[in-house]
Amino acid sequence: MQLLLTMSSIVAEAGLGKDIWTIPFDKITFILLIYFIDEPIxxxxxxxxKISILCFYLRIFPDRNFRRAVYAVMVFTGLYMLAFILVSLFQCRPVDHAWKYWNHEHAGACNNVNAQGWAAAIFNIVLDIATIILPLRQLSKLAMNWKKKVQLMLMFGFGGFVTLVSILRLETLIYFAKSENFTWDVAPFGYWSTIEMDIGVMCACMPALHSLFKRIWPKVFGGTARDKLTGRSGTSGLSASLGADRSQRSHKNTDTKDFIPLMDVNSTEAQKEGSKRNDV
Incomplete structure (x- = not known):
């Protein structure tokens, strides 16, 4: 991500977002070269x-059919990535025609870049939607308190916002391929793409950030002492539900051998303390 932000700063300094008639010729070629490099990244x-989020699903949900669906989406995502990276790299013949075509002084040919961009964006949106809706049925089975439900809603709300940004980004593609002033017209396409990537990474990090927030604001993101003893709320409730679901399937589902329940350390300690009290 830091590389992309650095490249965005460099290309902005070179003249992206300005009228093409105010930019030196060598800077125009440089902007197109950076854009060419930026596409596969x-x-x-x-x-x-998306694959990171799908791996998180595999970590917490042991259901065999669900895991098969997750693996299927992961495969399609990997194929999407490989296919469109190759299409982007070899969109023109010769390859350097992608950043030299603008002055009409070099021989070469390019694919329909507009159609290519639309196809990539549509596949990306479909995979986004699949990633968001995939765990909803599993989550509906869990017994959680209202705070945990709100936190999950916020997490998936971020995922929905990523999809919305992808849709808004589609509008900018209309002007890109046919533009005679692409340094001006491509600027919205660039910042929508950057926003999409940043929010996507934030969404993927939210499950890990929950542990940090729980330490900083335990009253908001953690359960009560009574909940930790009974395992009815917060992360304890989620772990208890998933752990019970796993134990019911462990004898007939060999796919769950890699399942790692998200156990709450505080909950485990509270349960041990409760056992000691019962023994006394």
Whole structure:
């Protein structure tokens, strides 16, 4: 992500977002070269972000059919990434025609870049939607308190916002391929792409951030002492539900051998303390 932000700063300094007639010729070629390099990086980032979220699903949900569905979405995401990286790299013949075509002084040919961009964006949106809706049925089975439900809603709300940004980004593609002033017209396409990647990474990090927030604001993100003893809320409730679901399937589902329940350390300590009290 830092590389992409650095490249965005460099290309902005070179003249992206300005009228093409105010930019030196060598800067125009440089902007197109940076954009050419940026395309496969963008595809890689959005794809790996989805795969990261899907790996998180595999970590907490042991259901065999659900895991098969997750693996299927992961495969399609990987194929999407590979296919469109290759299409982006070889969109023109010769390859350097992608950043030299603008002055009409070099021989070469390019694919329909507009159609290519639309196809990549549509596939990306479909995979986003699949990633968001995939765990909803599993989550509906869990017994959680209202705070945990709100936190999950916020997490998936971020995922929905990523999809919305992808849709808004589609509008900017209309002007890109046919533009005679692409340094001006491509600017919205660039910042929508950057926003999409940033929010996607934030969404993928939210499950891990929950542990940090729970330490900083335990009253908001943690359960009560009584809940920790009974395992009815917060992360304890989630772990208890998933752990019970796993124990019911462990004898007939060999796919759950890699399942790692998200156990709450505080909950475990509270349960041990409760056992000691009972023994006394």
């Amino acid at each position: 963008y595809i890689t980032v959005v794809s790996l972000t």
